[in-house]
Amino acid sequence: MIVTMLAEAWSALIANRLRSVLTMLGMIIGVAAVILMLAIGGGVQKQVSESIAGLGSNLLIVTAGSGRSGPLSGGAGSGATLRIDDADRIAEIDNVVAAAPSTNVPAQVVAGPINWATQVTGSVPAYFLVNEWTVGDGRTFTEREERAGARVAVLGQTVADKLFGASDPLGQTIRAKGVSLRVIGIMEKRGQGFGGQDRDDVIIVPLTTALRLLQGNAFRRSIRSISVSVASADALDQVERDITYLLRRTHRLKASDDDDFSVANLTAITDTLSTTTAAISLLLAAIGSISLVVGGIGIMNIMLVSVTERTREIGIRMAIGASRAAVRLQFLLEALMLSLLGCGIGVAVGTGLAMVAGKFIGFDTAVTLFAISIAFAVSASIGIFFGWWPATRAAKLSPIEALRS
Amino acid sequence: MTALLALDNVIKDYQSEAGTFRALDGVSLVVEKGELVSIMGPSGSGKSTLMNIIGCLDTPTAGIYRFDGTDTATLSETALARLRNAGIGFVFQQFNLLPRLSALANVALPMVYSGVAKRDRDMRAQTLLASVGIGDKPKSRPSQLSGGQQQRVAVARSLANSPELLLADEPTGALDTKTGIEVLALFRSLNEQQGVTVVIVTHDPEVARATNRVVRIQDGRVFYDGPPTEAALYGHAEGATA
Ligand SMILES: Nc1ncnc2c1ncn2[C@@H]1O[C@H](COP(=O)(O)OP(=O)(O)OP(=O)(O)O)[C@@H](O)[C@H]1O
Ligand SMILES: [Mg+2]
Numbered sequence: 001m002i003v004t005m006l007a008e009a010w011s012a013l014i015a016n017r018l019r020s021v022l023t024m025l026g027m028i029i030g031v032a033a034v035i036l037m038l039a040i041g042g043g044v045q046k047q048v049s050e051s052i053a054g055l056g057s058n059l060l061i062v063t064a065g066s067g068r069s070g071p072l073s074g075g076a077g078s079g080a081t082l083r084i085d086d087a088d089r090i091a092e093i094d095n096v097v098a099a100a101p102s103t104n105v106p107a108q109v110v111a112g113p114i115n116w117a118t119q120v121t122g123s124v125p126a127y128f129l130v131n132e133w134t135v136g137d138g139r140t141f142t143e144r145e146e147r148a149g150a151r152v153a154v155l156g157q158t159v160a161d162k163l164f165g166a167s168d169p170l171g172q173t174i175r176a177k178g179v180s181l182r183v184i185g186i187m188e189k190r191g192q193g194f195g196g197q198d199r200d201d202v203i204i205v206p207l208t209t210a211l212r213l214l215q216g217n218a219f220r221r222s223i224r225s226i227s228v229s230v231a232s233a234d235a236l237d238q239v240e241r242d243i244t245y246l247l248r249r250t251h252r253l254k255a256s257d258d259d260d261f262s263v264a265n266l267t268a269i270t271d272t273l274s275t276t277t278a279a280i281s282l283l284l285a286a287i288g289s290i291s292l293v294v295g296g297i298g299i300m301n302i303m304l305v306s307v308t309e310r311t312r313e314i315g316i317r318m319a320i321g322a323s324r325a326a327v328r329l330q331f332l333l334e335a336l337m338l339s340l341l342g343c344g345i346g347v348a349v350g351t352g353l354a355m356v357a358g359k360f361i362g363f364d365t366a367v368t369l370f371a372i373s374i375a376f377a378v379s380a381s382i383g384i385f386f387g388w389w390p391a392t393r394a395a396k397l398s399p400i401e402a403l404r405s
Numbered sequence: 406m407t408a409l410l411a412l413d414n415v416i417k418d419y420q421s422e423a424g425t426f427r428a429l430d431g432v433s434l435v436v437e438k439g440e441l442v443s444i445m446g447p448s449g450s451g452k453s454t455l456m457n458i459i460g461c462l463d464t465p466t467a468g469i470y471r472f473d474g475t476d477t478a479t480l481s482e483t484a485l486a487r488l489r490n491a492g493i494g495f496v497f498q499q500f501n502l503l504p505r506l507s508a509l510a511n512v513a514l515p516m517v518y519s520g521v522a523k524r525d526r527d528m529r530a531q532t533l534l535a536s537v538g539i540g541d542k543p544k545s546r547p548s549q550l551s552g553g554q555q556q557r558v559a560v561a562r563s564l565a566n567s568p569e570l571l572l573a574d575e576p577t578g579a580l581d582t583k584t585g586i587e588v589l590a591l592f593r594s595l596n597e598q599q600g601v602t603v604v605i606v607t608h609d610p611e612v613a614r615a616t617n618r619v620v621r622i623q624d625g626r627v628f629y630d631g632p633p634t635e636a637a638l639y640g641h642a643e644g645a646t647a
Contacts, residue, residue, distance in 0.1 A: 001517055001518075003523070004517050004523065005517075011505060012505070313503060315501075316501045316502075317503075317514070317518075318486070319460070319495055319497075320489065320490065320495070320514060320518070320562065320565075321486055321487065321489045321490020321491065321518045321519065321566070322486065322518050323482070323483055323487075323518070324482055324483075324486070325483075326486075398463075399462045400463040403462065403497075403501070
């Protein structure tokens with residue numbers, strides 16, 4: 001019986017194709033919006049949590065140059081104000097586990113016939129520890145190699161792929177700014193950063209090597225940034241204050257001078273970022289839910305019209321033996337079918353939009369099975385909830401009154 | 406043996422802006438199982454009103470209507486629906502087929518509500534269509550059928566659940582004489598061969614003549630109830646037995 005009624009509900013919707021589609025529009029838009037928002041929200045959150053995972057926990061980053069962006073300020077990282085001994089002093093502050101000075105030079109890297117423009121980071125062995133970045137193949141350089149300015153390099157995955165493809169880079173030689181470097185290790189994949197930049201598109205060399213050979217003369221002793229690993233999250237704020245105090249003193253800044261460096265607490269930033277994105281996607285999903293409810297009211301409206309139009313049909317059905325329960329079921333099924341069909345189309349549209357949006361923004365937007373099941377569950381509830389009243393009205397008709405209409 | 410139908414002083418009032426209108430004014434009528442009865446009377450005399458009450462589509466304002474010994478006023482909505490579904494077959498003056506369904510689906514519909522499996526009800530519906538002479542058009546929509554063919558579909562539908570009682574409100578009114586006689590012959594054979602009790606409302610004396618008993622109604626009252634005499638058929642009996 002239920003199969004027959006489903007078939008009849010279907011043919012009732014088909015008989016009024018245009019109206020059915022227009023009625024479903026509210027559901028389609030609502031479901032598509034919810035699916036899209038959950039997908040984008042999920043994508044952003046995945047991105048953020050991956051970035052956090054790749055950052056190393058309890059990390060402070062000290063960057064050369066003013067943190068303030070006044071009209072004349074060159075912005076963070078622009079000045080040659082940080083020096084290697086700053087890192088040594090920071091390493092002695094309480095609760096600091098390690099401080100890794102590093103510098104960054106863009107360079108054209110050559111391996112055999114292949115050319116690749118990338119970043120060369122010069123740093124110390126602690127850099128890998130602080131950034132919680134482990135070597136995948138081969139090894140990183142030692143303290144001794146760092147001090148000696150050994151001509152060795154560790155490659156990020158992207159660089160390894162671009163320069164060597166399928167062949168093994170270990171032991172090969174690459175050239176950067178006219179300097180030959182021997183590849184001793186390849187790092188694990190780290191994925192994208194916040195801005196969507198590829199964090200595997202980098203070469204790490206000993207800091208001394210970078211300063212001596214790769215960096216321009218004027219900045220020989222100066223470094224770009226210092227990554228500081230702090231013992232616990234609770235100590236982050238205190239260490240941040242201590243670093244500021246220490247650097248202002250050693251840089252001999254007057255009380256009226258601005259800092260010539262900036263300290264970024266990335267853990268705090270990522271925390272805020274992830275709560276914010278979660279809140280935003282929740283808000284957008286809530287807006288989508290409102291349009292779902294509006295869609296449900298649209299279904300109720302059309303079902304009421306349909307019950308009125310089909311009063312005679314209801315009368316005929318009752319006259320040949322349809323019980324009130326059967327009549328109610330018939331109209332409930334129609335409402336349910338409208339909402340579920342709308343939901344199905346909405347899921348398809350939402351998934352399509354999520355894929356397009358993913359391409360556009362440049363990160364994964366995953367439509368989860370969870371989101372789809374939620375969409376269907378909510379749509380079914382809406383169909384039953386908003387279909388109930390019209391269906392009950394149909395069921396309450398008296399057979400003879402309905403037949404006379 | 407209890408009578409199939411027993412109406413005792415049934416009254417039906419209609420309320421309208423103009424006031425109360427008494428369409429049935431104390432109708433008492435007993436029909437035994439296996440009878441073939443025709444109901445006659447001028448337009449507006451209350452024949453359809455009576456049929457609707459007998460068919461459990463409507464309820465009397467006052468009086469008692471017993472179906473197979475049970476007072477219908479005591480029956481639940483569900484029991485009434487079951488009675489309309491399987492106990493009584495109703496053929497309406499305006500056919501009342503569902504326009505979106507095929508002839509076959511229309512005939513099968515009462516069996517949907519009585520829970521017959523799809524295969525079985527389609528088979529039976531096809532048999533019924535064949536028995537009313539339109540077995541070749543199961544897929545046609547009502548709008549693609551002639552009036553007579555639609556009426557046959559309606560008759561086939563009324564027989565779907567093998568009812569004990571067949572009610573037909575002017576079943577031949579919309580048909581030409583020849584088709585009318587064919588439909589009537591169908592009712593007769595159902596009555597004679599399967600013992601189905603049949604009540605037919607008709608204006609046509611020739612139709613009434615083929616039944617065993619004529620009930621004449623005027624102004625909501627029975628004023629003739631007896632064999633199909635010429636006087637009863639042509640209305641000259643007015644007042645004779647009132
Ligand atoms: N729903 C209603 N409201 C008010 N009056 C009604 C209603 N239905 C029928 N009537 C009146 O009751 C009377 C009997 O109507 P009914 O339909 O039973 O007549 P009938 O004998 O079947 O006539 P016909 O031969 O034309 O079909 C009529 O006068 C009609 O106007
Ligand atoms: Mg009538």
